[in-house]
Amino acid sequence: MLEFLPYLTTAFSKLFDLQSLLLAAAACFGGLVIGALPGLTATMGLALLTTMTIHMESSDAILVLICTYVLAIYGGSRSAILLNIPGTPSSAATALDGFVLARQGRAGEAMGMATMGSVFGTLLGIMLLAIITPPLGEFALSFGAYEFFWLALAGVMLSGGLSGNDPVKGWVSGLIGLLVATIGRESSYGYERFVFGMTELSAGIALLPAMVGAFGFAEVLYVMRRKMNASISDASDRVIPRIADILKLRWTIVRSGILGTITGLLPGVGEDIGAWTSYALAKRFSRTPEEFGKGSIDGLTAAETGNNASVPGAIIPVLTLGIPGSGVAAVLMAALIIHGAQPGPLMMTTDPQMIYDIIAMLTLAVLGILVLGLGLTRVMVLVLKVKDTWLMPVIAVLCLVGPYAIQSRFFDIWVVVAFGILGFGLRLMNYPVAPLVLGIVLGPILDQNLRRSFTLADGDYSPFFTRPISAVLCAVVVLMILAQVGPTRRLGQNIAQRGLRAIGRRT
Amino acid sequence: MLRRKFIASAAAALSASTLVPQAVTAQDAWPSEPIQIVVPWSAGGATDSVMRILAGEVQEALEVPVTVVNQTGARGTVGTKAVIDAPHDGTTWASGGVQDLGTYEVQGLLDTSLEDWHLFLVVMNAPVLSVGVDTEFQTPQDVAEVMNAEPGKLTVGTSGIPSTAYSAMQAFQSHVGGDFRAVAYDGDAPTMVAVVSGEVMATTQSGPGQAAMIKGERVRPLAVLSDRELTIEGSDPIPPVTEFYPDFNAPGATILVGIFLPSDVPQEVVDRMGALWENEIANSEALQSYASENGSIFNPIHGEEAMDLAQAAVAETAWRLYDDGATEVSPEEVGIPRP
Amino acid sequence: MTPDVSMMRARARDLWAGLGWMTFGAAIAAHATSMPIPRHLGATTITGPGLLPFMLGTGLALLGAILVLRSVRGQAVPGPDDEADPATVSNRRSFAALVLMFGYAAAFALRQPFVLCTVIFIWAFVILFNWREAWGAARLRLVAGALVLALAVGFSVEFVFENLFYVRLP
Structure with missing residues (x-):
């Protein structure tokens, strides 16, 4: 039962040297700034940092990325509260109550509780990660080609269906991502698809340049479209929360933490949805639901706990299945692969230490939230005053140099530009970009496992529907589609509402 | 030493000299600049891990920084082409398997042949016929029996069709008869997952790709598809297939891994490299222990010796591909005679 | 911006984008059918390289058709950009x-x-x-x-x- 302890102590002791701690501190601060600045989202920041840490020692690079990931998701709450602009998309739910609180002169209180929510959310997520990952890894071995096909399909569909407010557009975005993944020489028979005689294309579109383009380059264009910087709220009240206030919200925190982790675990459904579902559930359970949106500390804490709990949640399927739980986790997975780790069902056999290293790194990041989140309020107010017009050209430079640095290929610069323009266009037309990225990641998995299934099936297609996990995943996909068709959608809404009412009555 | 270098380069960077493109100048003692090893496969793979160890050894011996760059894609041609396009000054090295390099031309992938390169080999990776621990196969004969009794029933996981593992399985099939069903996976790790989970019955991936699973006793190795026994430290020796089928001969199936320099690099570079291979690399403990722990065979040769071995392996591989209809050009046309 | 105006904007965009996706998807599906099937390596119609691109192209064309139909019937889902105030961007x-x-x-x-x-x-x-x-x-x-x-x-x-x-x- 306790065989994991030596791994865990090794993992922690590796982190306790000056260099690792300094790196972690720098990464935590960088993540906080990336998360807080409205022009820098967590996905973009992580993609950029992956390109910049590619030549570092792999354990250092992964430490930097994990700390940045956690703090960036947390940092989004700062600008949500002080500027009413979610600094990273997962803080959108935080802005609803946070900004109202800030205008009431309670910005410090809001930031303090957001910090505590993130701390406890991440901790709960880490605990679940430590408990779920090892057995899930063995269980994941029963995932064969059929299951991976359905899982990849469900991932793209869930992400497309939940990322924006229009599933049709989300799915279009996901399909384009899948199509992008088919470009180049496919690995089964070595046939070149959609290459049209261009040698460079036969290697396919690399994930990171495409990602930095779709999130970074496009974001610069999108930010420059805005004419003015938002004005910042004053934050001079007490930041450090009282223990009693935290204890009052203990059930909100536990509920949101568990829900957030589970949301993160689902393929393709990440931190954004983690925050929204936690927020909605907290509202459902609250004695004063009418306060939600009008400055509810309860709602704010739920949202912040939910999005941070999704971070460890989204890492679980990366480690056990090799399928990312969110767009940001997709970047992290790409980085792990580049650094020689092989995320997948055999990770517990081949590299169990890696799983505990990641747990230790996440724990260090929680410390980062606590120290930087409660300590650096003044500095962060200054950071938020940086003007877009001075920051964006620097980001643009990094967006082009970073992806080039991975493989030293000039072609990748054009990939950044092309995906930047594509991502910008899609955003202008209200298509979410996250499904596009997930599609690029899951495309090869979908393609190979579908065809592999056909090879293994040898004419008998029933395993697609009769193997137990296949059947469940297939049902998810079918439900996703039915939820969009008129009559079945209304039926589903009825059932959901009745169910939630029943839960509400019982408490 | 590294620190002083930073300061020196910072000073150089601050001077305006970097505002003009740096011309390739004649160096007094090669190498004076950092060396880049271009690995055409992804990080964490068999080629990548051996190249990273090699990089450490070379860095120590030549006293310049040596970095590994993964330029993946299109079956290794992207990385190889990048080396061809880079200045041929000895600071950019190609790497990978000789069989890939030598058959790019017949496969219509890239216009290059063995004779365009100086070969500096490091290790050999032999394919290992392994089966899942839940299967009933105990010897290669058992496998052959199923292939003949029920052609197409045996599922074999390989990293792509065509690939070196696929060729190895074909060599086995053409020797014992019958038929198998190839299932393509994306590299070593996913293939091994499929064997361990029982999705496919067997695999012929190379030794390093299987080492962790063989040591962990999660797959059962039946035979090495070559004429030499293979010992992975920490587990029993794996018998050569010739112990069961004495006439089996497929030199192409054992992949020769090394680094390649364009043949028109300065003679000074070739001489220094030759000395490096004979003195430091041949005696490298790091590489030897890597090989014995990971199911590789240490093979530090260069020059004519390497070229002869490589030509034999390439000829066999190229003709096998051609006979299977997997190539666009006949090996004869590009000067590879039938062995 | 009033709901009516943002709805109109979303409908107009959906109509043109939908037509675009239909054409694009159909073109990809058509191109995919021309991809060869390496039968000598053991491939069949449903394991060949063209299978997934064909399915994806068809799917894209279908989603495009839904966008067009929805727009013609007077429905659309306005997104954040349809609702943005043009004076600020x-x-x-x-x-x-x-x-x-x-x-x-x-x-x-x-x-x-x-x-x-x-x-x-x-x-x-x-x-x-x-x-x-x-x-x-x-x-x-x-x-x-x-x-x-x-x-x-x-x-x-x-x-x-x-x-x-x-x-x-x-």
Whole structure:
């Protein structure tokens, strides 16, 4: 039962040297700034940092990325509260109550509780990660080609269906991502698809340049479209929360933490949805639901706990299945692969230490939230005053140099530009970009496992529907589609509402 | 030493000299600049891990920084082409398997042949016929029996069709008869997952790709598809297939891994490299222990010796591909005679 | 922006985008059917390389058709951009940024000297977007400040990538 302890102590002791701690501190601060600045989202920041840490020692690079990931998701709450602009998309739910609180002169209180929510959310997520990952890894071995096909399909569909407010557009975005993944020489028979005689294309579109383009380059264009910087709220009240206030919200925190982790675990459904579902559930359970949106500390804490709990949640399927739980986790997975780790069902056999290293790194990041989140309020107010017009050209430079640095290929610069323009266009037309990225990641998995299934099936297609996990995943996909068709959608809404009412009555 | 270098380069960077493109100048003692090893496969793979160890050894011996760059894609041609396009000054090295390099031309992938390169080999990776621990196969004969009794029933996981593992399985099939069903996976790790989970019955991936699973006793190795026994430290020796089928001969199936320099690099570079291979690399403990722990065979040769071995392996591989209809050009046309 | 106007905008966009996706998807599906099936390597129609592109193309065309149908029937889901106030955004600013960034990317990809290009790019970018808001002495400060930022970024990026990571920049 306790065989994991030596791994865990090794993992922690590796982190306790000056260099690792300094790196972690720098990464935590960088993540906080990336998360807080409205022009820098967590996905973009992580993609950029992956390109910049590619030549570092792999354990250092992964430490930097994990700390940045956690703090960036947390940092989004700062600008949500002080500027009413979610600094990273997962803080959108935080802005609803946070900004109202800030205008009431309670910005410090809001930031303090957001910090505590993130701390406890991440901790709960880490605990679940430590408990779920090892057995899930063995269980994941029963995932064969059929299951991976359905899982990849469900991932793209869930992400497309939940990322924006229009599933049709989300799915279009996901399909384009899948199509992008088919470009180049496919690995089964070595046939070149959609290459049209261009040698460079036969290697396919690399994930990171495409990602930095779709999130970074496009974001610069999108930010420059805005004419003015938002004005910042004053934050001079007490930041450090009282223990009693935290204890009052203990059930909100536990509920949101568990829900957030589970949301993160689902393929393709990440931190954004983690925050929204936690927020909605907290509202459902609250004695004063009418306060939600009008400055509810309860709602704010739920949202912040939910999005941070999704971070460890989204890492679980990366480690056990090799399928990312969110767009940001997709970047992290790409980085792990580049650094020689092989995320997948055999990770517990081949590299169990890696799983505990990641747990230790996440724990260090929680410390980062606590120290930087409660300590650096003044500095962060200054950071938020940086003007877009001075920051964006620097980001643009990094967006082009970073992806080039991975493989030293000039072609990748054009990939950044092309995906930047594509991502910008899609955003202008209200298509979410996250499904596009997930599609690029899951495309090869979908393609190979579908065809592999056909090879293994040898004419008998029933395993697609009769193997137990296949059947469940297939049902998810079918439900996703039915939820969009008129009559079945209304039926589903009825059932959901009745169910939630029943839960509400019982408490 | 590294620190002083930073300061020196910072000073150089601050001077305006970097505002003009740096011309390739004649160096007094090669190498004076950092060396880049271009690995055409992804990080964490068999080629990548051996190249990273090699990089450490070379860095120590030549006293310049040596970095590994993964330029993946299109079956290794992207990385190889990048080396061809880079200045041929000895600071950019190609790497990978000789069989890939030598058959790019017949496969219509890239216009290059063995004779365009100086070969500096490091290790050999032999394919290992392994089966899942839940299967009933105990010897290669058992496998052959199923292939003949029920052609197409045996599922074999390989990293792509065509690939070196696929060729190895074909060599086995053409020797014992019958038929198998190839299932393509994306590299070593996913293939091994499929064997361990029982999705496919067997695999012929190379030794390093299987080492962790063989040591962990999660797959059962039946035979090495070559004429030499293979010992992975920490587990029993794996018998050569010739112990069961004495006439089996497929030199192409054992992949020769090394680094390649364009043949028109300065003679000074070739001489220094030759000395490096004979003195430091041949005696490298790091590489030897890597090989014995990971199911590789240490093979530090260069020059004519390497070229002869490589030509034999390439000829066999190229003709096998051609006979299977997997190539666009006949090996004869590009000067590879039938062995 | 009133709901009616944003609805109209969303409908018009959906109609054209839907038609575009239909054409694009159909073209991909058609192209996919022409991909060869390597039967001599054991492939069949449903394991060949064209299978997934065909399915994806068909799916894209279907989703496009749904967007068109929905729009014709007077339905659409307005997104954040349909609801944005046109006074706060300007596509001309994005276009100007794109021109600058494209120029910089092209210079980089065509192997022009890295530091020089970067300095010019950042300097021009900062000045272009701040020029109108600065007057007199502030303009002078702007020009100088932008140059300081540009030089700092140019040299530090070059230093970090070339000397710490050994990446060869042009």
